[in-house]
Amino acid sequence: MLFNSIDFAIFLPIVFILYWFVINRKLKYQNFLLLVASYVFYGWWNPIFLSLIVISSTVDYWVGIQLSKEERTDKRKLLLLTSLLLNLGFLGVFKYFNFFVQSFADAFTLLGNPINTTVLHITLPVGISFYTFQTLSYSIDVYRRKLEPTKDVVAFFSFVSFFPQLVAGPIERASNLLPQFYQNRKFDPVKATDGMRQILWGLFKKVVIADNVATYVTEAFNNYQDYNGFTLFIGAVFFAFQIYCDFSGYSDIAIGTARLFGFTLMRNFAFPYFSRDIAEFWRRWHISLSTWFRDYVYIPLGGSRVSKAKMIRNTFIIFLVSGFWHGANWTFVIWGALNAIYFLPLLLMKQNRRNLDIAAKGKYLPSIREFLQIALTFFLTVIAWVFFRSQTVAEAFIITKKIFTSIYVIDVAELRSLSNSLWVTTSHVALVILLVVAEWLQRDKQHALEFENTRLPRLVRWAYYYFIIFLIFYFTGTQQDFIYFQF
Amino acid sequence: MKQFLKKFLYFLIPFPLYILLVIVADPYNYWDNNILIPLETKLEISRELNGRLWKVVQYSKNPKANVMLGDSRVDIINSDRIKELTGEDYFNFGYPSATLEEIIITFDKIKELANEKDVKLKNVIIGCNFNLYNKFNNKNLIEATFNSSSQVDYILNGANIKAMAFCFYDMLTSSGSSFNTPDMDTAAFWKQQIEGPASIFYRKYGYPETFREKLQEIANYCSKNEISLTFFIPPTHTDLQDQIAKYHLRDAESTFKNDLIKIGKVVDFDYPSPLTSEVKNFSDPFHLNIDLDTILINALIKDRYTYCRTSTGTQETHP
Known part of the structure; x- marks a missing residue:
């Protein structure tokens, strides 16, 4: 369902009225309504792909619960790996499979050994990059013990599929959005x-x-x-x-x-x-994605508190990954690289936060x-x-x-x-x-x-x-x- | 909450008024309400402002068995004159700047609309010039127009605001429509009309295999359902025809005409002839004068061919 459509103009008031007037003050019912509304919102486009959201939500909910019970590091790592493999696996298949196959074939052709390849004729599920990153933030934060795993299934499923930001962000952190599903919500007119x-x-x-x-x-x-x-x-x-x-x-x-x-x-x-300057631009553009990469990729790599060579490497990694996140095309990778080139002089001269x-x-x-x-x-x-x-x-x-x-x-x-x-x-x-x-x-x-x-x-x-x-x-x-x- | 809703309802007050105004003014004649704006004004203003919406609304209300499709060169043919000359009731679905993509989609949609209202299509005439037969000329505004032709979509359509503003202005000032008046002398207008659009149409050409296939599908459908199908190449002035050579597209133009001949019956007016070489016969290099549409009607509906060639072996005649 598009925000700029008549369908949404009808859908939103209905959900609003049910939410505040019919089941007001009953938190569980409100969360359940949001979950149903979110699935309707997404299913309006293609109900089949709802299954991906359900699978992602189920596995990450289970991973969260298991992480809370598990103390052994190797087992905890395995659980996190399960979440990463599943979510990034979905992304890999639906978004990047054809790109890698084609690039592989192009490389062989360049070397003089053309090969036949098979590409998948599949539709890219709307918003897959957004909700997989959102649910990944939950698994990672629980693994890092920065967030208590939730035992409220409805709240968790609603968090993953919350319709206002389900298909194009902002990519919410579990630590910010999930607790809001536990709190009683009072209508604030302002x-x-x-x-x-x-x-x-x-x-x-x-x-x-x-x-x-x-x-x-x-x-x-x-x-x-x-x-x-x-x-x-x-x-x-x-x-x-x-x-x-x-x-x-x-x-x-x-x-x-x-x-x-x-x-x-x-x-x-x-x-x-x-x-x-470009550093300021990146603090102001697609903030939810930039900070996601900062917290889950850049800082674990050492961020800027490392040698200059590593700092340059980390900067390129984060911009290239950010470019690649946008789409399976070399144009996005070069776009990312170009931004890294713009950004690096400011970082090396310590002018990036002026x-x-x-x-x-x-x-x-x-x-x-x-x-x-x-x-x-x-x-x-x-x-x-x-x-x-x-x-x-x-x-x-x-x-x-x-x-x-x-x-x-x-x-x-x-x-x-x-x-x-x-x-x-x-x-x-x-x-x-x-x-x-x-x-x-x-x-x-x-x-x-x-x-x-x-x-x-x-x-x-x-x-x-x-x-x-x-x-x-x-x-x-x-x-x-x-x-x-x-x- | 009460305070919020009260404030919100106050804010919404103009909207029911606006909806009421759209219903009463009915600029695209969705409900045939002509109390506030007379039909003549709507025909003169709304139809000119958004020909697609006008035609979609009119055909959806009253589908006809005989249809003409095409761009503004087909739109000049007057349905009332057809009725007067032939007794046949035709709906002219030509609209300005239509592309072949849109013409093909329009055919699919009228099939559905006619089916819904149990109207059996009888005669379909598709007007198409060479400049439309280009894979790069594939703009499509008609699909959105068809898809948003429900009552709610109609009320919320931004085209209504424009149409109402122009209609009310016209009624208050009796200024009449000035949409087609060029803001330059005739010679400059003629030159600009040839060089500007020709550059847009011909500078980038690609053979439209998909269009050819879709036209063939239309022909197959018509043949299967006993619908008479005629392809019609409207006349354009020779000054404009010469632009095809200037852009080295004569061979492509021949392919276009041969493709149409292979698909179905073709009535071709677009070649150098006494009709197309006279400036006075045209309102601009693209459009034949409206009062000469009888020549087209006679050829297309009454099989009286003058100033044209047909694919069925009829000789061209130039009285």
Whole structure:
């Protein structure tokens, strides 16, 4: 079920009413309702793949219980290995099997010994990378004795499949989300109101920005041979906004929806395009994944408290794995490597933690220095996105080469061919500007519509909300899946 | 909770009003409500703004046995004139900037809609020019339009806001539609119409094997179900036809016409002829003047062929 669909618009109020009015104050029933709702939400897309979630949940629940009983290290390791093998096994089969087989065959072909291979013709289960990482965090934390294993089956199964964040995150830690299933939940009107505002902003980003700029992105990347560097750069800039609005829009809707049910999910995006260096960008982009890799991969490898050589190795590992997590394609691996290359100089010069606060704190505008830093970081990010969006590595290199060799050639006719109507394109650019301004003004908040403790009169706030709703209706493009579903 | 719900309900007040407005104004004539906006205004404004939605809504309400499919070059044929000249009741399912992908999907959907309402398809005419027969020209907006044609989807469709705004503006100011008025002199408009779209259509060409297969499937279905199928290549001005040579696609164009001939009956108007070489016969290089649609109707429905070639051996005639 898509967040931007009529189905969800009907589903959400039904679950909300049942949750707060029919079985209010009965925690077990509330959790059970969330579990049923989550399975309906996921099964709406493909009920067969629900079995994977059930298997993952069952095995990890059992592993947790066994870990609490077991004191011997070797047995505990075996239990953890069971969880890792099962979850990563699912990922391996459904997501990476064909990639490895194909890469293996390509390598043999390059060596002059072409081989025949068999590929699996299977559908990638939606959100598999998200929920497997979430349930893995439980097994690992219990193994590390950082978390008490749960004996509440319903709470655990609900935690793994919690519908607001099931298919595209934020990837929750068991230590944050699971305890919330044990606590009695009282309706908090302030939290719920802010949740609704966050949902509204998420819908605006997805429906108005991401779905509309997608047209230009598709045109530019599908016909990259026909365009010069500047036009392709514009296409890549649009993609930067498409992927940001698509993914952070989903996260906003997920976080907002969870708040309606009394849950607090972790923040996933913190206005990343206002970052002044790449290290700051990675503290603000897909936070739940970055911190997952930090806690479960980077730190166990020694993190940055090791020799320089190992520090470089660890940085590359975490960025390459992060790239590979996104998809079984070398383009994602190179995207990860490129970000590692951007990040390493800052780490080696111990400059990676110099921008911990928001840009231009307490001011309306950034200084020239800050502006240039933000612009440079954005430019570097856009170049990396070229690899992320391209179908093949060769295509990405051609586009990048064109951008660097002919970015100064501005061909108005080419730019016009990106879209059919100048008026429509102008309005889309204006909407992107509106997004940037709205987020810049609210950059010290959790999201752009957070108006708690504001002095703005209700009339103005409501007029603003209605205006956004109007834009959502008016600029609704063709309903598109969220990009991150494929990961 | 009570306070929250009260505030939320206050906030929602405009929405039932908006829904009521959509139902009463009914910009795409879903319920035939013409109290607030007259049908003529809707035809002039809504139909122009979103031809796909307009056609999907009208056909879903009242499926017909005779259908024409295609892009705006088919859309110029007036159904009332067909009725007047031939006595046949046709639904013109042509809409602006349709792709062949969309035309094929439209055929599948009308099959379903006709079946649902026990209407047996009798005559199907598919208009398709060479520029649509390109594997890269595969935009598809019609599927989403068909899939969102329930009452709820219709009410929430953003196209209604646009249509209502334009319709009310038109009614208040009596300004009339200006969608087709070029904002430049005729010669510049003509040149721009040739060079701009031609570049978009022809700069990247790929043989559309999938389209050919799907057209063959349509022909097989029609043959099996005793439906008369005609492929129609609408006339375009010779200035535009020349662009095919400019992009070195003459051979591909021949393949396109031969493919259609192998699949079924073809009525071809798109070649140099006294009809297509006269600028005054066209509103722009792509579109024949609306008042000349009689020539097309005579050939397609009454088998009176002028300014065209057919695959059934009829000689071209140029009166």
